[in-house]
Amino acid sequence: MMKKQLIMEKALELFAKQGFEATSVQQITEHCGISKGAFYLSFKSKDELILALIDHFMIQFTTDIDYIVRNVSSHQNLLYEFYYALFSSFQKHSDFGKILIKEQSRTFNEDFILKIRYYDRLMEKTILSMVECLYRDNEIKEIKYDVVFCIKGFISMYSHLFLFYNVPLDLDLLSQSLVEKTNLIARNSTVPFITKEHIQMFEHPLDEEVTKKQILEMIQQDLVEMEESIEKESLLLLKQELLESTLPRAIVKGLIENIRNHPQAKWSSYLLRVYYKL
Template sequence: MIQLLSNSTTDKKKHILIAALQLFSTKGPAATSMQEIAELCGISKGTLYLHYKSKEELQESVVSYCIQTIYDKIAIVERERELPPRDKLRRQIEILLENFLELREFFIAQMLDMANRGDKGFPLEKWPEGMLAHAMKLFSQKMVDIYGPEVLPYSVDLALQLHSMMGSYLKLIVTELLSIHLHRMAEYLVETLDIIAEAKIRDQREPFIPKDLWLPWVEENLHKHDSRKHPLFLIKEIRHAVRSSEELEERLREDTHDSLSILEDEFFELKPRRAIILGMIANLKQVAGIQELVQELHQVFDMYLKWRE
C-alpha cells in the first residue's frame, strides 16, 4: 500500500487522499467515516470538509488519484528512448499488474461497495477527462510501432482482447488461487498479442469494431480534453516533430532537444521549478513549426504543477 506521508512532505489534500485510500482499503468505503479519515490525517472534521464536501466526492477523488498515479508511471516508460516499442508495452503492462496487486485491497473494497449499492461500476464520465481517448491513441500508435501500419484497423479489437486477457489473469491475483510472476505474465500477454496481431494482418479480415467507428470518438475527445494530455506524451510529440522537420538548422535542433530534456528532468523533481520550466518553454516557442504543441505543453504543465503543489 502507498505509504502515508507527513504534512512536511506533501500537501494537505494529497495527505487526505492517501489516508482515505488506506482506510477504504482496510475497512471499505461504507464502514469508513469522515471523522476517522480526519483523525488519521491529524486534522479536524471541519477542515476535511473544506477540501471534500462529502465522502462520495472523496471516494471518487481517491479513485482518480490512483488512476492518475498509474498513468504517470506508464508515461515515464515512454520516456525510456532506449527501450524498443514491444519492451515498453511489456513494461507498461507489468506496471498495471504491479499497481493492481499493490492496490488489490482497495479495488476489492470498491467492487464490494459498488455491489452493495447496486452500482454497475465507476462512471466513465468521472475518469480523468480525456484519459480514455489518450490511452486509446497511445495504444493504437504502440500497435503500429510494434507491428506496422497494417495493424491500425484492428487497434480497438486488440485493446479489448488484451484487456480481457488481463482481466482473466487478474482474477487469479485477486483470489490468490495461484502465485504468479508478474514479469512472466506481462511477457506472456505480449506474446499472445503478437500471435493475434500477426493473424489479423495475415488474414486481412474485417475488424469487429471498424476504425470509422472509434477514430472519430478518439479525435473528438482529444480535441475536447487536450488539457488532460500528459506532459511526457506531449514532449514526445514535440521531439518527433523536431526530428521530422527539414527546415531546422542542426544547432537549433540540438538546442531544442536540450530544452526538452531539461523539461523532462524537471518534471521528475519533487518540486519542479516553475522558472526553469517557463524558461525552457520560452525557448521552445521561438522554434518554427512547433508553437501550437508548445503552447499546449505550457497549459498542461500549469495544470500538473497545480496538481502536484
C-alpha cells in the first residue's frame, strides 16, 4: 500500500472516533507506525490531509452519480437508479459521511467550507440535468430549481436516518419511496420559490467551468502517477485529442469509458465527460 494511502486510511479511522480537531498529527503517525517526517513528505499539514480525504471520497461519489445520470439506459428508471446509487454509496462510506456531516456544522476552516461547497454545486448541476431530462419543459420550467432543492433535502434527511440513528436501510424501498415523492412534487407543485437568480447568488469563483488547460494539467498529473496500462494509453490519446481534435465522438466516449474506474484517472474522466458533454 502506498504511504499516502495508508495515512489517509488510518487517519480516517481516528477522525471517525475523535473528529478532526481532536486528532493530532502525532496521533496519526503513531496509528500509522510512521515518523512525523514521513507524514510531512506526503502532506504539508493536517488540513491538507483533511482536504485530500474530502477530494478522495467526493471524487468517487460525484463521478459515479454523474455517470449514472448521463448513461442510464432508460429515463423511466433514472430517478430510481440515482437514489439507489447515491444511498448505496453513503452506506459504503458511512464513516466518512458521518465525519463530513458533523464537521460541516462546527468548522470555521474556509478551505474546508469552499471544498464542500464546490462538490455540492457539482451535485446540484447533476441533479438539475437529471430533472430537465425527466420532466417536460412545460411541466418543470418554473419549478425545476425547487425540485433540485427538494431532492437535495431528501438526500440530507434520509441519510441522517441511517448514518446517525441506525434505521435499517432497505435501499430498494427507500429509492421507490423517494421516486414517488419526487414525482409528486415535480408534477403537482405550482408555486415556485427558488429561481435561477437564487442559484447564481450561491455561486462562487470555484464553481466556474474547468478550462481545457486545467484538464490537460490534471491529465498530465494522472499520467505521472499511472503505471503502463490500457487506461494510461487511453488517457494519452485523450490528451492528444484535447490538443488536436481528430477522433470521432464515439471513440472519445469509449476512451473516457476505459479510464472511468481507474483510481488515478477518475476525476479526469469526469471532467472530460463534462467537457465533451457525453
